[in-house]
Amino acid sequence: MMDLLGINPVLLIASLMVSATPILLAAIGETVVEKSGVLNLGVEGMMIVGAVVGFITAVNTANPAIGFVTAAIAGALLSTIFATLVLYLKSNQVATGLGLTLVGLGISALLGKPYEGIKSPTLQSLDIPILSDIPIIGHMLFSHDAMVYVSILIVGLVWYTLKYTRVGLVLRAVGENHDAAHALGYKVIHIRFLAIMFGGACSGLGGAYISLVRVPQWTEGMTAGAGWIALAIVVFASWKPWRTLIGAYLFGGITVLQLNLQAAGVAIPVEYLSMSPFLITIAVLVIISARGNQGAPASLGRPFHASN
Amino acid sequence: MKDILLDINGLTKAYPGVVANNNVSFQIRPGEVHALLGENGAGKSTLVKMIYGLVKPDSGSMTFQNQQFAPASPNAARGTGVAMVFQHFSLFDALTVAENIALGMDDAPKPRDLTKNIRQVSNAYGLPLEPNRIVGTLSAGERQRVEIIRCLLQNPKLLIMDEPTSVLTPQEVEVLFKTLRQLKSEGTSILYISHKLEEIRALCDTATILRHGEKVDTCIPATTTAREMAEMMVGASFANPIKANREMGDTILSLKNVSASSAGAFGTSLQGISLDLKEGEILGIGGVAGNGQDELLAALSGETTVASEMIIFDGQAIGKQGPTARRKIGFLSAPEERLGHAAAPAMSLRENTVITAAERKSLLKNGFIDWTAADQYTQNIIADFDVRTPGTHTPAGSLSGGNLQKFVVGREVLQNPKVFVVNQPTWGVDAAAAASIRQKLLDLADNGAGVIVISQDLDELLEISDRFCAITEGRLSTIVPTSTLEMDQIGLMMGGATADQEGAYA
Numbered sequence: 001m002m003d004l005l006g007i008n009p010v011l012l013i014a015s016l017m018v019s020a021t022p023i024l025l026a027a028i029g030e031t032v033v034e035k036s037g038v039l040n041l042g043v044e045g046m047m048i049v050g051a052v053v054g055f056i057t058a059v060n061t062a063n064p065a066i067g068f069v070t071a072a073i074a075g076a077l078l079s080t081i082f083a084t085l086v087l088y089l090k091s092n093q094v095a096t097g098l099g100l101t102l103v104g105l106g107i108s109a110l111l112g113k114p115y116e117g118i119k120s121p122t123l124q125s126l127d128i129p130i131l132s133d134i135p136i137i138g139h140m141l142f143s144h145d146a147m148v149y150v151s152i153l154i155v156g157l158v159w160y161t162l163k164y165t166r167v168g169l170v171l172r173a174v175g176e177n178h179d180a181a182h183a184l185g186y187k188v189i190h191i192r193f194l195a196i197m198f199g200g201a202c203s204g205l206g207g208a209y210i211s212l213v214r215v216p217q218w219t220e221g222m223t224a225g226a227g228w229i230a231l232a233i234v235v236f237a238s239w240k241p242w243r244t245l246i247g248a249y250l251f252g253g254i255t256v257l258q259l260n261l262q263a264a265g266v267a268i269p270v271e272y273l274s275m276s277p278f279l280i281t282i283a284v285l286v287i288i289s290a291r292g293n294q295g296a297p298a299s300l301g302r303p304f305h306a307s308n
Numbered sequence: 309m310k311d312i313l314l315d316i317n318g319l320t321k322a323y324p325g326v327v328a329n330n331n332v333s334f335q336i337r338p339g340e341v342h343a344l345l346g347e348n349g350a351g352k353s354t355l356v357k358m359i360y361g362l363v364k365p366d367s368g369s370m371t372f373q374n375q376q377f378a379p380a381s382p383n384a385a386r387g388t389g390v391a392m393v394f395q396h397f398s399l400f401d402a403l404t405v406a407e408n409i410a411l412g413m414d415d416a417p418k419p420r421d422l423t424k425n426i427r428q429v430s431n432a433y434g435l436p437l438e439p440n441r442i443v444g445t446l447s448a449g450e451r452q453r454v455e456i457i458r459c460l461l462q463n464p465k466l467l468i469m470d471e472p473t474s475v476l477t478p479q480e481v482e483v484l485f486k487t488l489r490q491l492k493s494e495g496t497s498i499l500y501i502s503h504k505l506e507e508i509r510a511l512c513d514t515a516t517i518l519r520h521g522e523k524v525d526t527c528i529p530a531t532t533t534a535r536e537m538a539e540m541m542v543g544a545s546f547a548n549p550i551k552a553n554r555e556m557g558d559t560i561l562s563l564k565n566v567s568a569s570s571a572g573a574f575g576t577s578l579q580g581i582s583l584d585l586k587e588g589e590i591l592g593i594g595g596v597a598g599n600g601q602d603e604l605l606a607a608l609s610g611e612t613t614v615a616s617e618m619i620i621f622d623g624q625a626i627g628k629q630g631p632t633a634r635r636k637i638g639f640l641s642a643p644e645e646r647l648g649h650a651a652a653p654a655m656s657l658r659e660n661t662v663i664t665a666a667e668r669k670s671l672l673k674n675g676f677i678d679w680t681a682a683d684q685y686t687q688n689i690i691a692d693f694d695v696r697t698p699g700t701h702t703p704a705g706s707l708s709g710g711n712l713q714k715f716v717v718g719r720e721v722l723q724n725p726k727v728f729v730v731n732q733p734t735w736g737v738d739a740a741a742a743a744s745i746r747q748k749l750l751d752l753a754d755n756g757a758g759v760i761v762i763s764q765d766l767d768e769l770l771e772i773s774d775r776f777c778a779i780t781e782g783r784l785s786t787i788v789p790t791s792t793l794e795m796d797q798i799g800l801m802m803g804g805a806t807a808d809q810e811g812a813y814a
Contacts, residue, residue, distance in 0.1 A: 170411065180400060
């Protein structure tokens, strides 16, 4: 007997925010990278390295905050490999990004082996005073752990920076027309390098959120395609920061909903429910692509040669 | 002592294999419009890039207002008072006018003040612009205004303009010249690079002529004829194309209301294009870039297919046929983009020959390529069209623009087309090579082929075509005989005026 009424909307929304946060972090980082004109398909690899490094340091220091910081550093460091290959050695961005994912998966499996089956210290929920006491909404929105709010804060900062600051303008200019930006005297390679590192750090944070909060333990390959979903969400969001939030929460919502549906015993085979978030992502991407590539940075994926 | 703004002294810059500039010296006075003349590859671009801080000279020095001047970056050059308007606009399509301008300034004011400044300057110089428009939606003339205003906001003492008029209508050129003369009267010096000798005669005070990276001459453009200047650039005299009186035959090609949507995001759709082309006739199609030229060529070459009856070739409806089928029956074309569209850069000339000539020159034997025949035909093109290349195995991408253009045109012309369509046949080609390509097109028409030349070079179209029309926003103007045409009319046609509005000629 189905028990749809057993799905509690308050819990659903509360848990979708948690389930969406890793994707949101990775997607907002990748948005910045792509806005600068670089396509880094290594998001999955950087996430899982962030997950394992964050887990290891959090377990050893018994401090999840340090885990997040080192995860961000690890993601950024891994991304410098990609940045060096792509920007200085002019390697193909797609191939290099795929390679980065494979490297990340391999390294994480190696590093994580001794840590399997251990439980990590996790972040406490903040229970923001007053706000979290509001009935229903308080529990839904204001009693999460700090990283949920940090991720939203990053989205806001990225939006503000891209839209209102000179740094953001230059970054967009570089992604739009790198030859023109170079002719005006902007350091295309330099700017892209920093953007890629920012993307790496965000992916690392996203990965650590999976291993430290969502499932506070280490399992090989535990990001399970979240990086690819993040890449899809960047396109879904038309490279706009707030829309990545919508995209990530939508995807997170479907994931949580299908879990709830499974628990409620809906008469749909589990396999179909499990694949539904991915199917819906593909469907949305197809619909968006059919409309044309709106908002894609014009230099996206094109290698830059400073010919003079 | 004479007043000197910029003194260039013995600048030399070498790249592996080429000396781009060899010991170039000249001076620019305050308030002077100084022309820099030379063929493609003469070293003009490298020279101005050194002045603008994009390229460091190997040796030589510059002084600006009697101060040592060696800009390490464009920012440094801008700081000293040098501004530059680029040949291929250095604009960002997805950003607004104001954002584009802010990017070109070192200490951009707050957005609101900047918007005000832009309005002020654009009114003062008669260059109206809306600061909040997205640049991708602007016309070529408006885009150039963005660049000019970006420069003017920094009160430059020297404004460098690289081929500023190549994309403008005659009316837009008039507006630009008015602005430049106003700047000159305010004491701003202008370094003006152009191929268009008549413009230089009308605008410039002095001209420095470069050939193969060296300064070869100077002249006062007002007292020198365009032909003399052209010969100084080339270093030799060359023959102008001769237009013979031709007999026209029957109509070989008819377009009937051809409409097609553009494949590109910022492209222009064709809207009801109709025309008739006779055997032995050259039809010139003018117009500012981006008004449907590429789309028209694609519809004619068969890259875009249209409804069958829209294109009638030699009595057959061929609108649905693809490029190979059209080539087979003698309907050939050469697109504008030489590298990547007309020729594959990494492939040899011989291989590039096979790509379009396989059918008509029977370079295939039972489905296999007959390399001997392909080589032979490539040799013919090289000999007939004076393509300067080490051999048939040279990659197309390593040829200079002019040589590759001669090859691309030659490859089609020597296939004896019944109709030949070419887009920008002499774009970026030096004067002597351009003259020889034009002569070949005339010869082709003399032999009875119908030729359609799409070009932004009005002088070229007036020189070789029998009838002329302009393409604007995917529509064709009235087609008129070239002999009765005046520049004013052309400007109106390019501006999109139709026969009803003009009335005078039909």
